[in-house]
Structure formats: structure tokens, C-alpha cells
Amino acid sequence: MPAWWLHLLWLPHIKACPHNELAWGPAHRQAVSEQSIAELPKWGFCDTIGPSLCKVDGIELPMTPPADTPPAAQGEATDVGRRKNPKQQRAMVTAEAITQATEQIIVREGFQAATTNRIAEVAGVSVGSLYQYFPNKQAIVKALIEETVTKAAARIRETLRNSMEEPLEPALRRVMALLLEIYKENHFILFRILDQVPELKKYTSSLSVENYTHSTNLAFLEQHQAELKVSDLRTALLLVERATIQNIEYFLAHNPTNISEEQLIDEVTRMAVNYLTK
Incomplete structure (x- = not known):
């Protein structure tokens, strides 16, 4: 196995996003407006409709915005939300x-x-x-990031849901292949655009594919619990998510060992499966 995938200098803390939560998650319990908790399904996936609205098994849940948005520097744009959401x-x-x-x-x-x-x-x-x-x-750039992440996350969640009953390794390989395809198609928006608009970083810290798919990723691993050996599944998932994305980003930007896309998919799949099951 080539050693370049170990190019992980740090594992940043992943800030929880309300779109991550399952129906019983604390973010939903705090954010549901005029919706009795008793009416929620006992279990369900959270589908992102927009930056402030989720749907769990057909029930729309307005989400409260983060309360810890830092103040803007002098002269910096502070209004980075849409003025209106197009419906027609x-x-x-x-x-x-x-x-x-x-x-x-x-x-x-x-x-x-x-x-x-x-x-x-x-x-x-x-x-x-x-x-x-x-x-x-x-605000346009932020909307572009939101749209890209939302569409990418929807594709990944669909693949994960369709792979729940498959063995872990082939299912993970399919997900890794899709991740590479998505990040290759949207490399600039998902990896590079904030380099040119750094003032948006504090407003987009939770806008990432791994945040939007985290609950489904966890449900997928829980479905394959019998194949896993890790003692702390949530921590293991965070490490796999970050390692996979870091390696895909490094491959797309540098590919120092000149491997093919198929080889990369094989390696990140093997890395994840070995870590989770050995």
C-alpha cells in the first residue's frame, strides 16, 4: 500500500450540523417549531431541503440557525444569506x-x-x-457552496441507503468511487473557492459533504456492526471521513505517486475496511 495516504497532518474537529441528526437527535428536538416530538417518527433519515430546513420521513423541520456566528470585521460583508428562496x-x-x-x-x-x-x-x-x-x-458564493454540498450529499445518501444490505467492503468501495466522482466534478467549489473568499469560512464551517451525510454514514456502519471491530464507532467514523476526504483532495491536487483513480479507490477502501474490521 503506498504511504502517501498518510499525508494527514491534523484531524480538524468537525462541527455538528443540524442536518446530520436522525429524527431523535438533539438538534431536531431543539429546533422543531410547533411540531410535537411525539409526532416525529421513531427513526428516520434527515434530508436537507435547504440551509434552514430539513425533512425527516416526510415531516418538515425548521432548523434554528447557529447562535455562535462571530461578528464580522469592519468593512466585511455580514449579510451572506439569500434575500429570497426561488420557488417557481x-x-x-x-x-x-x-x-x-x-x-x-x-x-x-x-x-x-x-x-x-x-x-x-x-x-x-x-x-x-x-x-x-x-x-x-x-451571498452568491455561499449559496453556490450550499447547493453543491446539498446535491452531493443527496447522491451519497441514496447510495448508502441502497447498500445497507450489502457486505461492507463492496458497499464501501461503491461509496468511495462516488465520493471521488463528486469531488472531481466539484473540486473547485468543495476544495478551493474559499481560498479566494476567506471571509466566508466562518459562515460555511458546517457546509461540507461529510457533515450533511454523517448520520447516514453512521447508520450504514451500524447496519454492518457485525463486521466491525472498532470499540468507538463514532470516533472511528470521524477518522474515516476525514482520512478519505483528505486523501481524495491530495490525490486530485497532487497525485505524487501517479496512481490511477481505480487504484486510489482500492487503497482508500482497503484503508477504511482494515481500520474498521481488523
Whole structure:
């Protein structure tokens, strides 16, 4: 096994995200608005609808926003939320055109070039239309990250749910292959965009694929408990999540041993299975 996957200098603390929780989780119990706990299903997956709304087995749960958002520095954009969420098809197309235009400009020309006038021009909308949905370009970038993470997490959760009854190793390999595909497709947004917009890091600390899929990842491992040897499953899951993502990121950025994608998938699968079962 090549040693480069050990390129893990630190394992950052993963901040809990309300979208991680199962139906009985404390975040839901604290956040449900006018919804009796007794009406919730005894067990279910949390599907993210948006940054402030979840759905558990068909029941929508408004989530309370984090109370510990740090104050902004002087001159820094503080309003990084959407002004309104598009609901009709035409509005959704407009909002998506704005986020996609922003990504194109940042990739090609850098964040400083992504003025609201330039974004509106590339998106083919008026500046007035842009401001109906977003107060500034930082809010557009945050929305782009949210959308990318939400879509990626939905794909992973579906694969995990469909793999619950399969043996651990082939199921994990399928998940690893999907993770590589997702991070390769969205490498800039998931790994690089905050380098150009560092002021958004404090507002997006919980916006990660592993946070949005954590409860389903845990349920998947619990379903395969008979194959596992680790004594602390929750800690083991955090280590596997971080090690996998760090290695995929390092592979996409550097690939120092010049291995193929199939070899990477084999190695990270073997790493995870050996750690969990030996």
C-alpha cells in the first residue's frame, strides 16, 4: 500500500450540523417549531431541503440557525444569506444562472473580478434581478457552496441507503468511487473557492459533504456492526471521513505517486475496511 495516504497532518474537529441528526437527535428536538416530538417518527433519515430546513420521513423541520456566528470585521460583508428562496421554475432558473455565472467568473478571472454587474452580465439577467435574490457576491458564493454540498450529499445518501444490505467492503468501495466522482466534478467549489473568499469560512464551517451525510454514514456502519471491530464507532467514523476526504483532495491536487483513480479507490477502501474490521 503506498504511504502517501498518510499525508494527514491534523484531524480538524468537525462541527455538528443540524442536518446530520436522525429524527431523535438533539438538534431536531431543539429546533422543531410547533411540531410535537411525539409526532416525529421513531427513526428516520434527515434530508436537507435547504440551509434552514430539513425533512425527516416526510415531516418538515425548521432548523434554528447557529447562535455562535462571530461578528464580522469592519468593512466585511455580514449579510451572506439569500434575500429570497426561488420557488417557481423561472425563478429557480434565474437563481441558478446567477450562481453558475459567479463560479465561471471566479474560476477564470478570480473573485475580485466577480462584481455584481459582471455576474449579472454573464448570467444574462439584470442587476436588479440579481439583487432580488442576493445582497452581494459573497451571498452568491455561499449559496453556490450550499447547493453543491446539498446535491452531493443527496447522491451519497441514496447510495448508502441502497447498500445497507450489502457486505461492507463492496458497499464501501461503491461509496468511495462516488465520493471521488463528486469531488472531481466539484473540486473547485468543495476544495478551493474559499481560498479566494476567506471571509466566508466562518459562515460555511458546517457546509461540507461529510457533515450533511454523517448520520447516514453512521447508520450504514451500524447496519454492518457485525463486521466491525472498532470499540468507538463514532470516533472511528470521524477518522474515516476525514482520512478519505483528505486523501481524495491530495490525490486530485497532487497525485505524487501517479496512481490511477481505480487504484486510489482500492487503497482508500482497503484503508477504511482494515481500520474498521481488523
